[in-house]
Amino acid sequence: MRTSAFPVPAPAPQRLTVDLAVSEGPVLLGANGALYGLSDDGVPGDAALEPLKITSVTQKPEGGAQHPGGDALTVARSFFRTGGGEILVMMQDVHAKWPYENLGIDDYLLKVDKIVKDISADPDSDRFVYIPFNEPDQIWYELETADRARYEANRDRFFADWRTVYRRIKAIDPDARIAGPNEAGYHSRLLRDFLAFARREDVLPQVITWHELDSASLRDFQAHHDDYRSLEREAGMAPLKINIDEYGNRRDLSVPGQLVQWVSMFERNKVYANTAYWDAAGNLNGHVVRSGIPNGGWWFFRWYAGLTGDTVEVSPPRANTVDTLQGLASLDTARRQAQVLLGGADGDSDVVVRNVPPSVFGDTVTATVAEAAWSGYEGQHATPLVLARTRVRVAEDGSVTVPLRDMHRMSAYRIVLTPGGEGTPAAPDVPWSARYEAQEAAVTDGEIRTQGTVEDPNGYATSGNQDVGSLDRPTSKVDFTVTVPHDRSYDLAILYGNRSGAPATQRLRVDGGDPVTVTYPSTENWTYRAKKELQVHLSAGTHVLTLAKGTAEVTLDRIDLTARAGEPTASYEATLADIGGSPSYDYTSSAGVGTGALVLGTGDKAVFDVYAPRDGYYTVVAQASSEVELALHGERVTALPGRSLRLYLAAGNNRVAVRAEHAAVRSLDVSGDGSAEGTLGCPAAAAALAGGAELVASPYASTGSRIGRLGNSPSSTAEFTVEAPRPGRHLLVVHYSHDDRRDNGHAYNTDIMSRTADVTVGDAEPVKVTFKNTWSPDDYWTVSVPVELKEGANKVTFGNATAWAPRIDRIELGRVVGLL
Structure with a gap:
């Protein structure tokens, strides 16, 4: 190794500049949508949907065969009641196969008729948008061919079918809004021809759609957008609404630092956009854990939903570049707030906010900085940590500089500027924390794998772009050498994957001591990251934390240690x-x-x-x-x-x-x-079962048994009796499991299904509750339902007359307002 007598200077911080004097127009919040982000009424849960203020989602027609869930009219119930904007209906997803089976335009028109009749009869029909064709550049018409003659023949065939289907939709629903042409990628040649044809034949869509599904889109989208707008001007037409109704790769989903790069370019251009559907429906494409638990990606979108006023100009160090520091910002003069969201780079950055208006902020501001970290697709993320809160004097040139140090490229950061009043802001309590990559630890009988790089954009997001798998031998282990500053308890978070089909275990040892069993719930696959949290007590100094194979293979990505106070x-x-x-x-x-x-x-x-x-x-x-x-x-x-x-x-x-x-x-x-003190609990064994429902032994259930074969008949019920010491509003928490799936033969989608149960409390009307798939029959999740209990005995009954209800481990009830 070559050494130098002279210290190597640290690189200068990158600079991201925000100009509060240059407005881009009102905040749109257009880039927070998802394709198949909703799978059922209640999945995701209302408390996860409502805060995001989602402007559009893309779903399949009601009863469509492409996937088992995600029907537009079904998910509309929860989407609209939580303030959602509009639903784009991918009409060709009525078909079962991918690519879609082509049975001729006459067969497709019969399907179109039913879809439009169903939607136009809905009370909220004006909030749906029809997408007649999906990716016609590749499916049915092959419009991306380089051969000119072949392109023109295919183009004319597509245009004729577009005209036929467009007019059929309008004949049934004259007020229908239609979107297209919906290419898999941006094609200037096709769009120029399409606009000319659609205007001439009076079949112009109300929304222009295409997909941006490559990492290169982070570089190229601006040119695509500008080229399309130039085509509109060339055609002499007013700008149409744009919806990029599929965007991003697997490596982007759930990752705040990646998402900020995509969202910033869409919001800057005031277009709508929906994340792509690469895995399982019902979790906003990797941004909601289970049914209602936030991960780091959810918190980024929550921050995005919190922008108000106008967006303002942001100048990153390198514009239109793949994987680099990017950001977006807003100014709300009524609320007297400026916000900056940024991320996508490691290291140090200076955020320079120019033209801070003295009439809004005065001569000092309070700058609050918080971090939303990557926690995995299925890793819970607590309220984002506030890293700094300081009063800063506005410089003579009207600027404020906020330094960010030791940034992580997978994290997003939020800076909020408010007027600096009297007094000193409380400094946030930032606990000591350190991250340790599995691939940098000592690996025995395991395999280091590369994931989620630019070269493999649809690989799963992985910390440091590598993880450790094949830990399936009796001697497999990973030794992490860690150094901690104090003698105390630490929170240990393990990013992992478990596709064994049941809870899996590893043995945790500290410095070779007695093993502690770590149990990992199931995940979608080995690389669909979840997070396991536990506590360890460590003395100040260096230790070796060993994770060794237990009952089944577990893939390890990274561990985090955080001082617990x-x-x-x-x-x-x-x-x-x-x-x-x-x-x-x-x-x-x-x-x-x-x-x-x-x-x-x-x-x-x-x-x-x-x-x-x-x-x-x-x-x-x-x-x-x-x-x-x-x-x-x-x-x-x-x-x-x-x-x-x-x-x-x-x-x-x-x-x-x-x-x-x-x-x-x-x-x-x-x-x-x-x-849990003061809650009312009932295990499965306490329920009165009828109509074929039965108590089944389960080693992973809380008391060793669960209720199975519940439902699928009006007589099949499970009835719990709960003694309430006081009447009032309670939260009913159901611990359940199920793993229903239907394989539609899609290489990149896991077609999980939900179950439902009708829950009746006392004499109240039954409430239909949706239970998302838990990845295995032996992993128990929770769903919560507000209910009213009377003082004394209350009957809580579960059933489903027409389909199987979930397996039930136990129920708990907590009075919403408890006794101190």
Whole structure:
């Protein structure tokens, strides 16, 4: 190794410049959609959908054979009730095969007739958009051929069919909106011809769609967009709405630092865009864990949904480049906030915000910096960590510089600027943390594999682009050498994959000591990352953490160690909450956690997205000037300033609304690990079973048995009796499993299916609850349902008259407002 007597200077920080004086127009939030992001009514759950303010999704026709779930009219129920925008209907997904079987245009027209009749009869028919053809450049018409004569013949055949189908749709639904041509990639030649033809024949779509499915799109999309707009001008027509209704690769999904690169270019150009469907439906394409738990990607989209006002010009170090630092920013003069979202690069960066308006911010600002890290496709992510909160004086040239150090390219970062009031902002408590890559550890009888690179864009996202697999021999192990600063407990997070078909185990040893069993729930496949969290106690200094094969193979990606300083706590700032009505913003004081206060009056509300690592009770404190009313799970409770409430939260995201006659609210503070004390629990063995439902032994169930063969008959039921000491609103938590699938022969889609159960509490009407696939019959997840209990005995009954209900391990009920 060659050494030098002279130290090598560290590279200068990259610079990303934001110009608050150059508006790009109102925030669109167009790039937050997904193809097959919804699979059923309730999957994903409402609390995961509503905060994202999704403007469009793409789904299949009702009853379409392409996939077992994702029917447009079915998912419309939850999509529209949570504030969703419009649903694009991929009409050719009525077919079962991929590529679609071509039975002739007459056969297809019969299918078109039914699709349009079904949708046009829906009360929300004006919120659907028809996509008559999908990827015609490759399927049925082969329009990307280089041979000119062949192209023209295929083009004319496609144009004739487009005209026929377009007119058929309009004949049934004259107000229909139609999208196309929907190529698999951008083709200037085809679009020029298509626009001329469609205008001449009066069959012009209302929405222009194409796909951007290659890593090179991060470089090329701007040129594609600009070329298309030039084609419109050349044709003498007004700009049409654009929806890139499939974008991104597997390596981008779930990764905040990758997503910010895609979203920034779509938002800058004010186009709509939906992430591509590469795996399983119902998780917003890798951004919702289970049914309602956020991962790092979800938090990035939540930040994106929080942008208000106008977007403003952002100049990255290298524009239109694959895998580089990119960002987007907004300025809301009414709220007196500027926000910057950025990511996609390692190392150090300086964010320079220019032309900070003194009439909005004054001569000082409070800069708050937070990080949304990559936690895997199925790895839960707590409320993003605030890294810094400082008052900064605006420079004489009207600029503010915010330094970011030791950035991770898979993370996204949010900077919020608000007016700097009196007092000193509370410095955030940033715990010590370190990351250790599996491929850099000592690997015994395992294989290091490369994943998710530019050269293999549809490989799965992997920390450091490598993981360790084939840990399937008795001697397989990975030794991580770690160094920690203090003698204390540490949170250990393991990014892993488990496709063994059941929970798998490894043996964890610290410095060769006695083994501790680590149990890993199933995942979709070996590389579809989830996260296992546990605690270890380490003395200050260097240690070796060994993960060795247990019952089955587990793929290892990375481990994270984080110093634990007590029970988890999070402060949710009121000035960054979703609002209703017209509250005002007060930044006269910068002291404490909140960057200011949200002043609520009659008719106003603030809605907070509160994360819970598990179902259970948490301590919630409203930092407000006077009493406020909190609404959660359909229950309302008065919160006095600074006084603790004990509230039952569901695992994942919880929407907590705050109202007041008049109060200045700074934050909602939440602490705890999710206590089960005071909950009402019933194991499977306690249920009265009828109609063929039976108790089945299960080594992975909480008490060794579960309810099976439930449903598929009106008489097949499971009835629990719950003794409630007090009446009131409770959250019913169902621990369940099932692994229904239907293989449609798609190489890149896992066609999982959901089950449903009708849940009846006492004399109330039954509620149909959807239970997402848990990847194996022996992995138990939870779904939560708000219910009313009376004092004393309450019957909770599960059934499904027409199909199998999920297997049930146990139920728990927690009163939404618990006793302190």
